[in-house]
Amino acid sequence: xxxxxxxxxxxxxxxxxxxxxxxxxxxxxxxxxxxxxxxxxxxxxxxxxxxxxxxxxxxxxxxxxxxxxxxxxxxxxxxxxxxxxxxxxxxxxxxxxxxxxxxxxxxxxxxxxxxxxxxxxxxxxxxxxxxxxxxxxxxxxxxxxxxxxxxxxxxxxxxxxxxxxxxxxxxxxxxxxxxxxxxxxxxxxxxxxxxxxxxxxxxxxxxxxxxxxxxxxxxxxxxxxxxxxxxxxxxxxxxxxxxxxxxxxxx
Amino acid sequence: xxxxxxxxxxxxxxxxxxxxxxxxxxxxxxxxxxxxxxxxxxxxxxxxxxxxxxxxxxxxxxxxxxxxxxxxxxxxxxxxxxxxxxxxxxxxxxxxxxxxxxxxxxxxxxxxxxxxxxxxxxxxxxxxxxxxxxxxxxxxxxxxxxxxxxxxxxxxxxxxxxxxxxxxxxxxxxxxxxxxxxxxxxxxxxxxxxxxxxxxxxxxxxxxxxxxxxxxxxxxxxxxxxx
Amino acid sequence: xxxxxxxxxxxxxxxxxxxxxxxxxxxxxxxxxxxxxxxxxxxxxxxxxxxxxxxxxxxxxxxxxxxxxxxxxxxxxxxxxxxxxxxxxxxxxxxxxxxxxxxxxxxxxxxxxxxxxxxxxxxxxxxxxxxxxxxxxxxxxxxxxxxxxxxxxxxxxxxxxxxxxxxxxxxxxxxxxxxxxxxxxxxxxxxxxxxxxxxxxxxxxxxxxxxxxxxxxxxxxxxxxx
Numbered sequence: 001x002x003x004x005x006x007x008x009x010x011x012x013x014x015x016x017x018x019x020x021x022x023x024x025x026x027x028x029x030x031x032x033x034x035x036x037x038x039x040x041x042x043x044x045x046x047x048x049x050x051x052x053x054x055x056x057x058x059x060x061x062x063x064x065x066x067x068x069x070x071x072x073x074x075x076x077x078x079x080x081x082x083x084x085x086x087x088x089x090x091x092x093x094x095x096x097x098x099x100x101x102x103x104x105x106x107x108x109x110x111x112x113x114x115x116x117x118x119x120x121x122x123x124x125x126x127x128x129x130x131x132x133x134x135x136x137x138x139x140x141x142x143x144x145x146x147x148x149x150x151x152x153x154x155x156x157x158x159x160x161x162x163x164x165x166x167x168x169x170x171x172x173x174x175x176x177x178x179x180x181x182x183x184x185x186x187x188x189x190x191x192x193x194x195x196x197x198x199x200x201x202x203x204x205x206x207x208x209x210x211x212x213x214x215x216x217x218x219x220x221x222x223x224x225x226x227x228x229x230x231x232x233x234x235x236x237x238x239x240x241x242x243x244x245x246x247x248x249x250x251x
Numbered sequence: 252x253x254x255x256x257x258x259x260x261x262x263x264x265x266x267x268x269x270x271x272x273x274x275x276x277x278x279x280x281x282x283x284x285x286x287x288x289x290x291x292x293x294x295x296x297x298x299x300x301x302x303x304x305x306x307x308x309x310x311x312x313x314x315x316x317x318x319x320x321x322x323x324x325x326x327x328x329x330x331x332x333x334x335x336x337x338x339x340x341x342x343x344x345x346x347x348x349x350x351x352x353x354x355x356x357x358x359x360x361x362x363x364x365x366x367x368x369x370x371x372x373x374x375x376x377x378x379x380x381x382x383x384x385x386x387x388x389x390x391x392x393x394x395x396x397x398x399x400x401x402x403x404x405x406x407x408x409x410x411x412x413x414x415x416x417x418x419x420x421x422x423x424x425x426x427x428x429x430x431x432x433x434x435x436x437x438x439x440x441x442x443x444x445x446x447x448x449x450x451x452x453x454x455x456x457x458x459x460x461x462x463x464x465x466x467x468x469x470x471x472x473x474x475x476x477x478x
Numbered sequence: 479x480x481x482x483x484x485x486x487x488x489x490x491x492x493x494x495x496x497x498x499x500x501x502x503x504x505x506x507x508x509x510x511x512x513x514x515x516x517x518x519x520x521x522x523x524x525x526x527x528x529x530x531x532x533x534x535x536x537x538x539x540x541x542x543x544x545x546x547x548x549x550x551x552x553x554x555x556x557x558x559x560x561x562x563x564x565x566x567x568x569x570x571x572x573x574x575x576x577x578x579x580x581x582x583x584x585x586x587x588x589x590x591x592x593x594x595x596x597x598x599x600x601x602x603x604x605x606x607x608x609x610x611x612x613x614x615x616x617x618x619x620x621x622x623x624x625x626x627x628x629x630x631x632x633x634x635x636x637x638x639x640x641x642x643x644x645x646x647x648x649x650x651x652x653x654x655x656x657x658x659x660x661x662x663x664x665x666x667x668x669x670x671x672x673x674x675x676x677x678x679x680x681x682x683x684x685x686x687x688x689x690x691x692x693x694x695x696x697x698x699x700x701x702x703x704x
Binding site: 010021023073075076077081083102104107108109110174175176177207208210211214215216217218219220221222223225226227233234235237238239240241242243244245246248251 | 253256257258259260261262263327330331333334335336337338339340341342343344345346347348349350353354356433436437440441442443444445446447450
Binding site for chain 3: 015016042045046048049050052053054055057114115118140
């Protein structure tokens with residue numbers, strides 16, 4: 001049932017990558033519990049523009065949980081406290097009248113703030129460019145029975161492929177490590193025959209790029225897995241380690 | 252060298268040195284349990300592991316293991332702090348599934364190292380060290396009793412008569428328990444020997460192992476106190 | 479590739495059946511088929527030849543003109559400093575389109591829409607408020623630039639609908655329906671392929687058409703009854 005709630009927002013405002021940021025507090029009244037979190041921010045921005053102030057900059061695109069653009073650290077959790085949802089799928093019915101909501105950008109050395117709540121996640125693109133693809137020409141689509149793939153393997157590859165590259169794993173990790181992202185991208189290809197051809201080369205170059213870009217070392221705290229909006233498992237990290245160690249030992 | 256230059260390589264060093272220390276702990280704990288059964292047998296073990304060349308070599312490898320594990324802990328922690336960035340979150344909350352130990356491995360490790368230093372000064376310095384430097388010096392305690400370097404059992408009962416030592420050792424071993432519960436499965440994960448099926452198994456094995464090892468050590472501490 | 483070198487029309491707009499097939503799933507398949515199979519074998523042929531083409535200078539009059547055009551547009555938008563936010567005008571645009579230029583359209587409705595859209599465009603260009611500066615990351619300016627295009631295309635859709643006195647495909651003029659409520663086409667008047675030519679900021683676009691001649695196939699009206 002729709003309810004109207006009043007909330008207090010503490011939002012991180014930062015004009016540019018080099019400038020010093022600070023929290024600003026805003027009061028919002030009569031926010032419908034049926035609105036989404038991003039719609040609530042739209043209301044805030046509309047209000048700010050009406051007051052002739054600059055609106056809060058935040059990333060968003062599809063607003064249906066698949067593009068991986070939205071990226072807010074809400075009350076101490078990437079994408080909010082709810083499990084397996086992105087910020088755009090978070091609803092105001094999860095909040096109560098009188099709540100104070102703290103909204104911060106992803107914080108990691110490899111993700112510098114561009115402005116306010118928007119961070120530069122191009123580091124992920126660079127990791128992908130380093131090897132997150134298959135360059136073999138696989139030809140047309142073969143018959144389903146031409147290359148049999150066991151169901152559990154296909155499922156695991158699919159689960160790994162559900163990573164949307166939002167960066168919540170890096171944001172949640174106390175070490176700013178991108179291992180969950182890299183492991184998902186390595187796994188989705190390494191598990192399937194087309195990806196196996198370049199598996200060793202891929203894992204080496206993707207890890208080298210990840211290290212070069214200043215992401216931290218994994219200490220298996222599992223915070224990434226707990227906060228991942230797509231519930232990507234750290235068993236992928238074990239696979240990544242295995243692939244990497246085997247590839248290096250073969251050299 | 253990829254072991255030192257890549258993040259996974261450095262973690263592998265942590266993992267292997269950690270597993271080596273785990274093996275040592277299992278051995279040390281079994282040896283201690285002998286003290287509960289028989290003082291003479293324990294002292295026999297002590298003299299067997301005195302300043303013989305194999306014991307000295309083992310100790311040197313062990314010290315190297317501790318050093319590597321600790322040095323890489325510092326390196327990795329510093330790198331991780333840098334990767335986290337200068338700006339910290341104002342509000343940060345853990346999901347329930349994130350274990351406390353996993354987030355505090357460095358602090359726990361530091362407590363273990365401090366405990367280790369106390370332990371070495373109380374035992375190793377009076378047992379192996381005098382033999383190494385060739386002095387037959389005996390430990391002369393405050394009450395005037397002397398203990399020979401091979402009288403490990405006597406040293407145990409002397410040390411743990413003091414309740415302060417009992418408390419310190421229990422704190423140390425609890426920290427060790429937390430460190431091991433995370434460290435053991437984590438080492439397997441880093442080695443890549445993990446998947447969805449083995450995850451709960453490794454966690455269970457780690458918990459049982461950590462509990463057995465720490466309980467074994469604590470048993471000897473209390474044995475020393477009450478005996 | 480279209481008749482303009484370097485301009486590719488792919489997906490739903492790819493070739494002759496654009497507009498003839500409005501079923502969502504098959505339009506989606508066109509996008510997928512083009513992305514997976516067609517583009518990898520066509521665009522690279524075009525790009526391969528581009529290696530011979532020297533880098534164009536940014537001093538060319540065309541470049542200077544295009545850059546100045548964008549710069550002027552941004553300056554104009556930033557100088558308005560009115561009272562309406564970009565989002566509020568965008569929402570009003572959405573309401574007009576929803577109300578009058580949806581699936582079922584009428585002559586009167588489209589007239590109202592054109593009138594309202596003209597007014598809205600005028601209001602946008604005289605009363606929009608964009609905070610901040612143009613040379614920093616400014617999401618409001620970004621939205622305003624898009625909205626200025628949406629206003630144009632919205633108006634064009636209304637004109638096109640108004641111009642076509644028949645019901646055909648997704649365009650259903652309520653005046654033109656059979657007794658059974660099916661679309662009533664006027665093939666004698668509207669059997670052409672057309673495009674609208676932009677004639678300037680304040681004048682209506684011009685309709686350019688080519689007759690649509692069927693030689694092999696027979697034209698039919700689609701209905702869901704039989």
